Amino acid sequence: MSRTVDTTQMMRMLTVGRTSYVFADREDWDYFQQIHKPGDAVVRYDLPGMPPGLRRHIVCSKDVPRETMHRLDLAITATGGVVNAGHSRPAH
Numbered sequence: 001m002s003r004t005v006d007t008t009q010m011m012r013m014l015t016v017g018r019t020s021y022v023f024a025d026r027e028d029w030d031y032f033q034q035i036h037k038p039g040d041a042v043v044r045y046d047l048p049g050m051p052p053g054l055r056r057h058i059v060c061s062k063d064v065p066r067e068t069m070h071r072l073d074l075a076i077t078a079t080g081g082v083v084n085a086g087h088s089r090p091a092h
Contacts, residue, residue, distance in 0.1 A: 027053045
């Protein structure tokens, strides 16, 4: 299957029967379910041996103010920081 749309669009296509399956990160799927409420139209099947979700990164340009960076750091810390399995350690 050739992919020309993002994961959210692929999951929308799945819920309306335009595709039969989608490989998606668990976190993306959980978010999609919360927002779009697909109901019983689709089910998640966890493949045995698959690792936890993808690592996520917030990438900022150098023009982002220090205060904004500090607020981002606080938000990350509030959600479990680097001890949360979904978070990676910041580069220094």
